[in-house]
Amino acid sequence: MGSEESLWSLVPIADFQVPLCQTADAARGTMRRLRESLQGLFRARSEVPPNQKVQRHCPNADVLHTLSPALDWAAAAASLAETLGEEWFADPEPGRSVTTIVGPPGCDIAQMLQTLARDRGLTVLAAPCFQTLLESSPTSLPAFSPLEAQIDRIVVIPQLERWYLRHEDGMAVIRQLLRQIRGSEQRILIGCDSWAWAFLQQAIGIQDMLGPPLTLAPFDAERLDTWCRSIPHVRSCDIRTSDDGEAVFPDCPTADEQHTDDSRRSISAFIRNLSAHARGNPAVAMALWRFSLEQPESDAGEAEDTSEGTRTLMRATPPAQLPLPRLTDASDRIDRIILHSVLLHGGMPAARLSELLPFSETEVERRTNLMCRTDVLQQVQGRLHVSLTAYPGVRQDLRNDGFLTDAF
Amino acid sequence: MADDKVTADEVSRILRDWNEIRLFEAIVVLAAGFALTMAIKWTVPRLAERLPDRYRFWVLPWEPILRVVVLLLLLAYVIPLFIHPAPENLLAIFGALAVAIGFAFKDYTSSLIAGVVALYERPYRTGDWIRIEDTYGEVRSLNLRTVQILTPDDTIVAVPHSKMWTTAIYNANSGQRELMCVADFYLHPDHDGKQVRERLFDVALASPYLQIGRPPLIVAADLPWGTHYRLKAYPIDGRDQFAFITDLTLRGKAMLLRLGVEFAVVPPTAPNGQ
Numbered sequence: 001m002g003s004e005e006s007l008w009s010l011v012p013i014a015d016f017q018v019p020l021c022q023t024a025d026a027a028r029g030t031m032r033r034l035r036e037s038l039q040g041l042f043r044a045r046s047e048v049p050p051n052q053k054v055q056r057h058c059p060n061a062d063v064l065h066t067l068s069p070a071l072d073w074a075a076a077a078a079s080l081a082e083t084l085g086e087e088w089f090a091d092p093e094p095g096r097s098v099t100t101i102v103g104p105p106g107c108d109i110a111q112m113l114q115t116l117a118r119d120r121g122l123t124v125l126a127a128p129c130f131q132t133l134l135e136s137s138p139t140s141l142p143a144f145s146p147l148e149a150q151i152d153r154i155v156v157i158p159q160l161e162r163w164y165l166r167h168e169d170g171m172a173v174i175r176q177l178l179r180q181i182r183g184s185e186q187r188i189l190i191g192c193d194s195w196a197w198a199f200l201q202q203a204i205g206i207q208d209m210l211g212p213p214l215t216l217a218p219f220d221a222e223r224l225d226t227w228c229r230s231i232p233h234v235r236s237c238d239i240r241t242s243d244d245g246e247a248v249f250p251d252c253p254t255a256d257e258q259h260t261d262d263s264r265r266s267i268s269a270f271i272r273n274l275s276a277h278a279r280g281n282p283a284v285a286m287a288l289w290r291f292s293l294e295q296p297e298s299d300a301g302e303a304e305d306t307s308e309g310t311r312t313l314m315r316a317t318p319p320a321q322l323p324l325p326r327l328t329d330a331s332d333r334i335d336r337i338i339l340h341s342v343l344l345h346g347g348m349p350a351a352r353l354s355e356l357l358p359f360s361e362t363e364v365e366r367r368t369n370l371m372c373r374t375d376v377l378q379q380v381q382g383r384l385h386v387s388l389t390a391y392p393g394v395r396q397d398l399r400n401d402g403f404l405t406d407a408f
Numbered sequence: 409m410a411d412d413k414v415t416a417d418e419v420s421r422i423l424r425d426w427n428e429i430r431l432f433e434a435i436v437v438l439a440a441g442f443a444l445t446m447a448i449k450w451t452v453p454r455l456a457e458r459l460p461d462r463y464r465f466w467v468l469p470w471e472p473i474l475r476v477v478v479l480l481l482l483l484a485y486v487i488p489l490f491i492h493p494a495p496e497n498l499l500a501i502f503g504a505l506a507v508a509i510g511f512a513f514k515d516y517t518s519s520l521i522a523g524v525v526a527l528y529e530r531p532y533r534t535g536d537w538i539r540i541e542d543t544y545g546e547v548r549s550l551n552l553r554t555v556q557i558l559t560p561d562d563t564i565v566a567v568p569h570s571k572m573w574t575t576a577i578y579n580a581n582s583g584q585r586e587l588m589c590v591a592d593f594y595l596h597p598d599h600d601g602k603q604v605r606e607r608l609f610d611v612a613l614a615s616p617y618l619q620i621g622r623p624p625l626i627v628a629a630d631l632p633w634g635t636h637y638r639l640k641a642y643p644i645d646g647r648d649q650f651a652f653i654t655d656l657t658l659r660g661k662a663m664l665l666r667l668g669v670e671f672a673v674v675p676p677t678a679p680n681g682q
Contacts, residue, residue: 038455137666168607168614168663202620203613333648337616357616358655400460402585402644404620 007223008079010214013102013407019220021276022269029320056323059295059314066233067314068290071282073108076216077115083214088187089120089154098181100160100190100213102197104408105343106283106388107216109191113158122154122189127162128173130352134165136173144180154187161196161346167356171203178209193346194406202404215408218280221272225249227282228271228289238311241270241318242294248316270318277319277392279408287388291324292316325375325390327397334359335367339376339386339394340403347383422497424490434489441482448474449549453534461645465583468534472527472550479552515570519553522569526550531577537587537646539578540567546647560650586619586642589649591656593637596670601628601635604669608639611660617643617652634672 021029058064081089084099103109117124125144128136157163157177164174181188190210192200197213200206207213217223228234229249239248248270274292278285294315327335341356342348350368354361368384371377376390386394399405452471456464491497509517532538532555536547545559554566571577581587595604605626612624624641639660643652664671 038458166614166616168611168659169666171610171613199620333645341616356614358651358658397460400462402462402619 006075006079006082007219007227008076009217010080010083010101011217013213013215016215016218016280016408018279018408019218019272019275022272025269025273025276025318025320032320057294057296059293063295064290064293067231067237067293068286069231071108071286073111074115076112077119080112080116081120097187098190098210099188100192100210102192102194102213102215104194104279104281104284104406105346105386105391106281106287108283109193110158113156113189113191116189117156117158120154122156125155125157127157127159130165130349133163133170133173134167134355135169136176137169144177152186154189155184156189156191158191159346160190160192160200161344164196164200165356166199166341166344170356174200175204178204178206182209194408195343196346198404198406199344216282219275219278219282219285220280221267221275224275224278224282224285225265225267225271229265236311237314239293239314239316241268242315243318243321246270270316273319279392279395281391281408284388284391288319288322288324288392289316291389292319292322322389324393325387326393327371327376328374333401334363335371336398336401336403338364338367339371340398342377342384343386343394343398343406344404347380347385349382350379350384353384422491422500424492430489434486437482437485437489441478444478445475448478453549456535461585465533465535465585469530469583471534476524476527515568516553518573519568519570522572523550523552523554526555526569526572530583531572532579533583536582537580537649539580540571541575543567581646585645586622587646587649588640588642589653589656591639591641591653591660593639593657593660593664594672594674595635595637595664596672597630597634599635599669603667604637604664607663607667608637608660611656611663612639612641614659615641615652615655617645617648617655619644633674 020026059067080101088097101109101113103112114124116122160174163177164170181190190213192213194215197206201208219227229252234249235252240246241248246268248268250266250268252265274285274288278288294317296313296315327339337357338353338359341353348356350365351361353368354364357364368377372379372384375387376394377384378387379385395405448471452467452474456467459467487493487498491501526532527550532547532550534547534549537545538547538555538557540555540557543557543559543565545557545565548556548558548564550556551566554568557565557567559565593608605628608626609624612618613620618624619642622642624639627638627640629636629638639656641652641656643649
């Protein structure tokens with residue numbers, strides 16, 4: 001990352017490169033999975049993952065919040081505006097102009113586009129409700145007026161993943177929307193979840209219609225290190241890895257000291273492995289970072305009094321050793337189908353899942369409750385989502401089982 | 409008298425004396441070999457279930473191969489404990505055995521040989537979905553004499569390998585995870601075929617079992633009493649084929665009812681039941 005490059009720069013999807021794990025860490029991970037498979041031969045299938053029994057000493061919510069504040073999507077929106085250029089907003093070239101931004105789970109592309117729309121006064125085209133998607137027949141499709149208007153303006157469609165359902169009647173609306181987009185003379189900004197994009201590409205060839213999308217540049221070790229060091233409270237802590245005691249941020253100046261030269265700072269193996277485990281996804285990296293932090297046992301509950309000089313001692317568990325939520329031994333393909341459906345729709349209300357899947361409401365409810373209890377799924381604003389800490393494992397499981405996965 | 413003495417001499421030349429035979433060692437080796445064979449039979453399928461699904465068809469075929477290797481090693485170790493392992497002795501023993509077994513257990517021997525050929529030619533492997541005559545199901549194991557097929561009705565059928573000499577063997581996936589499934593729809597001839605074809609495509613896309621990397625295909629045929637649509641698609645895993653076909657059929661039927669398309673009623677006199 002060049003010094004002039006923003007944390008939130010956008011790149012074409014083809015240029016997205018997943019950060020790689022360090023060789024030793026990757027080998028340890030492979031050996032661990034193989035050992036677990038062999039141990040599994042002699043173990044009864046359990047509904048509770050063994051790693052959930054590990055006792056951890058997590059810091060309280062306030063400390064966690066100060067060490068891992070929410071990601072700044074407004075900065076991402078500003079970066080998008082910069083990428084598009086003032087000319088794009090002010091003086092359109094004749095003809096259609098569609099820009100699509102795709103992001104993996106946790107990357108709130110919708111919020112980014114809505115922030116941009118609010119700041120620039122753009123027209124937002126909200127997704128229809130679930131029932132409209134299910135009940136629209138090809139002969140009675142709604143027309144989306146902002147796309148049909150003759151006046152020149154910029155239309156933002158922040159959540160394309162909410163415009164379809166994986167149901168025999170659930171594709172009509174998005175086909176109609178794409179027809180109107182193709183026929184529209186407006187400038188259009190589209191945001192879409194990466195899993196929905198992968199499905200729509202296979203199902204209707206969306207990338208062939210709209211062109212290759214942009215995505216946030218991967219949060220590689222350098223970006224992640226820069227972002228973490230920019231958190232004020234991080235500089236007032238001495239954060240060391242729980243296995244070998246190495247500093248997570250070597251040469252990090254304290255809160256009272258001046259910044260050292262950024263180009264000469266060294267990046268720890270912990271941060272490199274964290275960015276690789278998160279596959280360059282900033283939201284997942286933050287969730288894993290938050291999950292990895294522990295206060296030494298003797299200091300738990302009295303962090304303010306037990307500082308080492310002026311810096312509070314914290315421990316960070318390396319990503320490969322974290323007891324992350326994951327599917328249990330007893331989970332089967334039905335659980336994976338449910339998770340896949342949740343991911344393909346960018347989250348789904350629990351009560352609606354059974355309308356899309358060939359399983360009874362009771363069965364879906366039982367399984368989603370179990371996955372919520374083991375933190376694989378979580379409810380956010382009435383929708384089920386795969387939790388960000390479980391996401392890397394779930395993605396790996398789905399890929400191993402042959403399900404369609406996203407490009408990130 | 410002289411002939412008897414010659415024969416006894418020949419036998420003693422081939423077989424070891426009772427004093428020479430290490431019977432205890434032979435029993436221990438045979439028991440260990442049997443235990444190892446059973447361990448392979450138990451471990452490999454379970455390991456295949458534990459590993460990610462994409463490795464299943466890589467792991468499963470090793471089971472019969474490993475068992476045959478153990479058997480051959482066992483024979484190579486145990487036979488010299490009982491006979492003097494000179495080439496002419498081995499030839500004499502196996503020649504006599506071949507004649508005896510050839511007459512007494514002709515079919516059994518034929519199946520054993522076919523089992524060895526099956527390992528080489530691979531008309532079926534463990535995990536494949538095959539049809540032999542009226543039996544359709546998943547190959548659960550390849551024994552020396554038979555192939556064990558688990559039918560969709562949860563019945564194990566043991567079919568002798570020797571069937572491969574005379575019968576066609578239909579293999580639906582041949583070592584791959586995916587196999588083609590077909591859902592049939594019989595519609596009244598008076599309908600919009602283009603619309604039905606497009607909607608049946610969406611039916612396939614909607615099924616969560618679909619291997620979306622392999623596009624669904626719709627084939628229609630006009631028959632005297634209606635139109636026969638065949639929706640062909642691949643599930644992610646062949647083991648889901650019945651759930652997949654059921655899902656396609658029920659989704660398709662519900663969609664066609666919503667479209668208002670009438671289903672065909674086959675007249676009782678239709679030729680060949682078509």
